[in-house]
Amino acid sequence: MEIRYIISGVVFVTLVPLSVLLLFDTRWLYGAVIISLVLSALPIFLRFMEHNKKQKLIEVEWLEYIRGLVEGVKSGLPIPQSILNLKDKDYGYLNKHIKKLANQVEWGIPVTDAFTIFANDTDNKVIKRSVVILTQAEKSGGNMVDVLDSVVNSVVSVNVLKAERKSSTYSQIVQGYIVFFIFIGIMLVLEVKLVPMIQGMVGGLQGGASGVGFLEGAGESKVELNFKQIFLSLILIQGLFAGLMIGKFSEGSIKYGVKHSAALVIVSLLVVLTVSPP
Numbered sequence: 001m002e003i004r005y006i007i008s009g010v011v012f013v014t015l016v017p018l019s020v021l022l023l024f025d026t027r028w029l030y031g032a033v034i035i036s037l038v039l040s041a042l043p044i045f046l047r048f049m050e051h052n053k054k055q056k057l058i059e060v061e062w063l064e065y066i067r068g069l070v071e072g073v074k075s076g077l078p079i080p081q082s083i084l085n086l087k088d089k090d091y092g093y094l095n096k097h098i099k100k101l102a103n104q105v106e107w108g109i110p111v112t113d114a115f116t117i118f119a120n121d122t123d124n125k126v127i128k129r130s131v132v133i134l135t136q137a138e139k140s141g142g143n144m145v146d147v148l149d150s151v152v153n154s155v156v157s158v159n160v161l162k163a164e165r166k167s168s169t170y171s172q173i174v175q176g177y178i179v180f181f182i183f184i185g186i187m188l189v190l191e192v193k194l195v196p197m198i199q200g201m202v203g204g205l206q207g208g209a210s211g212v213g214f215l216e217g218a219g220e221s222k223v224e225l226n227f228k229q230i231f232l233s234l235i236l237i238q239g240l241f242a243g244l245m246i247g248k249f250s251e252g253s254i255k256y257g258v259k260h261s262a263a264l265v266i267v268s269l270l271v272v273l274t275v276s277p278p
Contacts, residue, residue, distance in 0.1 A: 004043035004047055005044070007043050008040050009040075012036070015036035016036045019033050034273070045259075045262065052255075057093055058093050059124060059126045059155070062094060062122075062126065062127050062130070062155065063152065065086065066130070066148060067152055068086050068089065069086065069148055072085055080111060083105050083111070087099055094122070097121050100117075100121070101118045104117065112134065112135040112139070116131060116135065118131065126155060129154070130155060133154070134147060134148075162251070162252065166251065172249055173246050173249075173250050176245070176246045177246075180242050180264055183235070184268055184271060187231045187234065188271075188275055190227075190231065191228060191231050195227045232269075232273075236269070239264035240265060242261075243258070243259075243262070243263065243265070244258070244261055247261075
């Protein structure tokens with residue numbers, strides 16, 4: 001088990017009970033518990049963010065590696081020899097995978113099989129897609145120089161499209177955050193101002209009507225709705241799905257929206273539980 005998971009567990013079993021003991025029966029209890037849960041989940045969340053960042057860097061390093069292979073093949077070297085020549089160059093996170101690839105080729109494992117293992121080890125979608133192109137071209141007997149060039153162009157195109165999508169959707173991300181915080185403001189105004197006013201008016205009407213005998217026994221059948229819980233549920237649902245959609249639009253995958261959802265949900269909880277009346 002990684003040390004970060006141990007730290008996460010220790011923080012959870014320490015801060016959550018401590019928050020309950022010190023702030024029990026106060027309006028700050030829920031906020032303290034939320035902060036404790038956030039701190040407990042922080043190591044896991046950082047691990048998730050680190051993995052996503054690593055995958056993006058792997059895609060950049062893979063592009064550089066393929067370009068090196070293209071240059072070697074164009075100079076007249078066969079692909080196995082080009083792989084061996086690039087074995088000791090620095091490609092960051094790909095270094096250990098590239099060395100394993102070169103060792104497998106040196107041991108006589110077919111290049112296509114070695115590249116398939118390489119793609120599975122990196123667990124990167126761009127690399128897996130590129131390796132599929134390489135293996136299919138090898139089986140069909142295509143010109144490997146042209147195939148490698150097409151792989152380079154494909155990876156470059158994917159990276160350019162990702163960058164363009166991220167820049168073009170930046171304004172939509174900002175708008176998503178603004179709309180969500182406006183939604184929180186509206187819910188707070190409803191809860192703090194409008195709902196108590198309506199309840200007071202309804203209570204006054206019921207009291208006046210029962211005083212003249214129209215609603216006799218109305219107080220016994222009175223049903224109260226927990227508007228705070230209703231509004232909080234609406235805000236949490238809105239924050240969760242708004243964050244997921246922001247990640248989907250900006251980076252092409254819902255998993256990248258987890259960070260946005262976490263930020264929106266945590267901020268909304270802290271704001272609502274702090275500002276709204278007890």
